[in-house]
Amino acid sequence: MHLPTDDSGHPLAVAFEDFIRSQPFPCVGAKSALSKGQMKIVVARSIASSWDDPRLYPALLAFICRYRAKPDLFQSFAVIFADETAFPEEVFERHLWNRVQSLSDKDAFLGQRYDARVEADPNDPHFSLSFGGEAFFVVGMHPGARRPARRFSHPVLVFNLRAQFEQLRAEGRYEKLRSAILSRDEALAGSINPMLARHGDASEARQYSGRAVDADWVCPFRGRETESRDAA
Template sequence: MQLPRDDRDHPRAEAFRAFIRQTDFPCVGAKAALSKAQLRVLVARSVTSAWDDMRIYPALLAFAARYRARPDLFQSFAVVFEEAGDLSEEQFERHLWDRLQSLADKDAWLGHRWDERVAADPGNPHFSLSFAGEAFFVVGLHPGASRPGRRFSSPALVFNPHSQFEHLRETGRYETLRSSILRRDVALAGSVNPMLARHGELSEARQYSGRAVDDGWRCPFQPRHANAGGSDVR
């Protein structure tokens, strides 16, 4: 695996930061991560290819290690892909899960255990992804997204440590932050995002790609970690 490189000056990284800086961008959590210089960006070739997975994975591990050593609020790791492509929402969703499956398979092969604070079954309401034993919520963005807040000029995957949301809940700040994001998203899109749900109500896997899915949707992800079968958080 290649050591993570510093992509902060890459044009795609700057374009992503500019996207978040837009006045009407709804996610105030991402804005906070950017203002605190806690948004790490890696630029990869294409979301449709495994070409850079061996660069993305060690960078994700490095981010998880830094976060665990200093778990300050509002930290995110973004993978921005250079090739915009002409992907429908269904195609982007498929490639998003291909990339996440590839990264998770590498994590399992290296012997990392699933974060036992969350469930490994993507159908479980307490599901989150896990890398190096740290749970993550993922936000996908791409040019063909129906929600304008997810409509970036090239595909991107943003990894957010799950424990940040739990800390916000414990300190009584989560609902205020969530309400602010919802209000801003409605102002931008003209409607409430039908896929939003609190952790523990519905599986967050339904939210990752940004596509509106029906009750019959099934996540294609298969956890392969040694302890994945027993990770059933209640």
């Protein structure tokens, strides 16, 4: 595996930071992560290829180690893919899950435990991804996204720590933050994102790609067996 690199000065990283800082962008959590210098950005080749997966996985683990050493709020890990191909939403969604599956398979192969605070079954309403024993919610962005907040010049995967959502809830700050993001997103797009749901009400897997999916949509992710997770 390749050691993590620092891509903070890459032109795509700078462009993405400008996108987050722009006034219309609705996620105030991402803005806070960036302003605090707590958004780790890695630039990879193509979301359609596994080429950089051996570099992305240890970079994600390094991010987790830094978070555990200093668990401040508003930390994110973002992967920007340099390939400029504009995928239709369904194709981007497939590539997103292929990359997530590859990273998850590496996590399982190396014996990393699945975060016991969430479920590994993507159909379960308490589902989250898990890497290095930490649960994550993924936000996908790409040029072909219908929602303006998800529309960036290149494909991006943003990994957000589930523990931070729970910390905000414990501090009584979650609802205010969520309301602010929803209001800003509605002002930008003209409507509320129909795929939004609270953790525990519906599987968050339906929200990752940003595409509006039907009730009969089936997540392509192969979650780990419960027995394997518990034994890890």
